[in-house]
Amino acid sequence: MSSSSKYIRQPIVSVLGHVDHGKTSFLDYIRGTTVVARESGAITQHIGATEVPIDAIYKVCGDLLKDKKFTLPGLLFIDTPGHHAFTTLRTRGGSLSDLAVLIVDINEGFKPQTYESLRILKQYKTPFIVAANKIDAISGWKTSKDIAKTRIEKQRVNVKTIFEEKLYEMIGTISENKLNSDLYFNISDFRKTIGIVPISAKTGEGIPELLMILVGLAQRFLEDKLHIESGPGKGSVLEVKEEVGLGKTIDAIVYNGTIKSNDKIVIGTKDDPVVTRIKALLKPKPLDEIRDPRERFDNVNEVHAACGVKISSPDLENVIPGAPIRVAKGNLEEVIAEVKKQTKIDFELDEQGILIKADTIGSLEALIKESRDKGIKIRKVDIGNISKRDIIEADASLHPLNKLIFAFNVKILPDAKEELSNADITIFNEDVIYTIMENYDEWIEKKKAMLERERRQEFTHPGMLKFLPEYVFRVSHPAVFGVRIIGGRIKTGIRLMKEDGKVLGSIKGIQSENKSIEEAIQGQEVAISIEGVTVGRQLKGGDILYTEIPASDAKKLRDMDVLNLDEKDVLNKIFEIKRKTDKFWGM
Structure with a gap:
């Protein structure tokens, strides 16, 4: 081969899908079939890939490719199935794979890794077809060597109904991801609609059609890309x-x-x-x-x-x-x-944010994209196992929500494990990005709620309550009486004031259903005790009371985003009361 000669190479094909949906069985079947077809072009086993020559494809497809001639030398299937190998094999700005097969168990439908594979295929703009696998597992399904359309038509009415229900569910799921799809024999333009091929990696049904479509798509739409120099x-x-x-x-x-x-x-x-x-x-x-x-x-x-x-x-x-x-x-x-x-991973780091570790450049890029889509700030990214230094860096983050490491398919080194036992950080280490993001969503919700509770402890919060004169248990020393929390919340130890701004005293205790509690919130009716108040003198039926908030707390609460709408309304009323006597209060 001369240094300047051009030739057409095989398209590189990746097989993606959820665990146990049949990716390996599909590849095994293709290898087995083409081994049988040795006399028409022997299979070649590569490192990490299986080459299926065009002669073997002609043999397997039989009449499907009758009278059709292709200039492609065949297909090169990546042996390691899954989105992980797909993202590992990358070129600048895209995947190395020219085509992909998304395997879906027709009986189980889309699962976490299926969704992840679909998102990655969209991200890399890789042409793909969907193999609806395990049709043989549909109850009553009759296996035959007919083409898909005839095979489906020949099924009993109830079996055909089950198949169609599962198919439409799959089409609906793909549609939710803003892609059109249909059975391959209903499609006139594969650039606009994703082809679905019903197959069985066990019986081989549909695999000739799938190979036919892969070769046809590559020949028609990828030939220019496949012309390369030697x-x-x-x-x-x-x-x-x-x-x-x-x-x-x-x-x-x-x-x-x-x-x-x-x-x-x-x-x-x-x-x-x-x-x-x-x-x-x-x-x-x-x-x-x-x-x-x-x-x-x-x-x-x-x-x-x-x-x-x-x-x-x-x-x-x-x-x-x-x-x-x-x-x-x-x-x-x-x-x-x-x-x-x-x-080089080409994106801008933030001054504050989380750490991301992954095992390959491609998976790191995929994890960065998912994180960015969620608005997560990222301070550091790296390839390789989690080290002691990573733990120290994450623990040094100033904000509690940044004391976090996203880790994809990597190990935590022994010295890092030791450091982790003394650190206040969280690590999400998974082999599915989708799972990392799900775990993060759950964690962030709980963490924010916990931080909000902690921040609330630092301030006197706004509360508005109505005195219930029918529930007076003690008139004084201390006064014990019922109240309804109209808005906000009250806690033991805080002071209460009336609508004219006069302070009554501090809440000594709160009881609900004969049990002492630390806090009561909007909607609750509770008994409170206050020293220095006499019911009937300082406190009369119908009185509305408010928590007495220090001016510094009121200012911080107004500036911070820790109050709900109801609490903000109560705080505004407290501002109105206080500013009747001090127009600069809380500024």
Whole structure:
């Protein structure tokens, strides 16, 4: 292949969906089917990917592709299913995946990871189709080799009804996410409507149609993007792995050009890119040829996009998943600058905010976006496990709501665990961003309520109460009588005043249903005791009483957002009373 020649590479396809909805079974079925079709184009197992040649697709699809010819060499499926691998394999401004399959168990519908996958596909603007899996599990479903439309029509009426109910529920859920969808055979323009293909990864129903649509979409809409040059290779790190006899290696997906053994390559790290030279390019041996677990790989001289390959090189310790890989051919400084730019997370940090840790660049970007969409301020982001320093930094935050770490798919290091036992911080460490956000919503609500309670303790709060003359239990020393809280709240220890501003005295105790309580709120009827008051003299039927608030507290309460509307109304009435005798009160 000459250095300037162009060719069409296979589209890279990711498989996403919720756990146990059949992502792995789907990939296993495709591998199994294409192995059977060896005589029409053998399957090629890559590192981290499975290549399905176009000849194998012709064989599997049979009459579906009769008389159709494609220039694509096939499809390259990423072996690691899920949105995590999808976000790891990134290029500047998007995903490395050209197409995606969103697997949904038709019987269970959308689950947390399905929603997450859908949001990520929308974020990256990746074309995708929905595989409505496990149709064979619908009660009474009859498996056949007919095309989907005929297969559905042939089902018994009650089975067809169940199928349609589940399908419409799925279409409705997708519609709630501002996307149109329908059964693939009802669609005339796949750019405007998401195709749904009913499949069974167990029986293989629908998988030929799914492969047909993937190839058709790629050929029609992605051909220009798939025309690449065979010059210096470009790739993305899928995983960093320790291998016996090799040390640190990287599993990479090559999406452009050619990578050769002994090439000088530049790879992204958390800091500056590393420049190294390839010692070995490795591809897996066919399963039936593996005799020794230490000899699982074959050395190859070069690889061409699109493919998955293991790279053995020195100095890979700080390489991160999702980092770009570039072959440098006499333009080293230029390549280093390009890799550095692509590895950089491009967004502005806040002076105060939470910390975010993730295992890859892509997942970090996804977590940042979700946090930003919620208006969460972010002070620091980083790739890697949670360290002692992270705990100390989070604990040093000035605001209690910022003493928080969002962590995606990372570990808490031993010294960090020790530091955590003495720190007042919260960590949400999950492998689903959706779950982190759900946990955050629940936590922030409780935390704000707790902080509000704590802030309330610092001030005398506005309260308005009506004396109930029919409930006088003691006239004086102390006076004990019933009141109804009309607005705000009262607490033991606070002073009460009348509408003319005259102070009555302090509340010694509050009782409700013969039990002592510390606080009473709007709507409650309680008994209170006050020293220095005589019922009938200072206090008469129909009197309205207010909490007597120090001017400094009143000013702070007006400036702070800790009162509800009802409490604000009571505070305004207290201001009116006080300013009758002091027009600058509370200023």
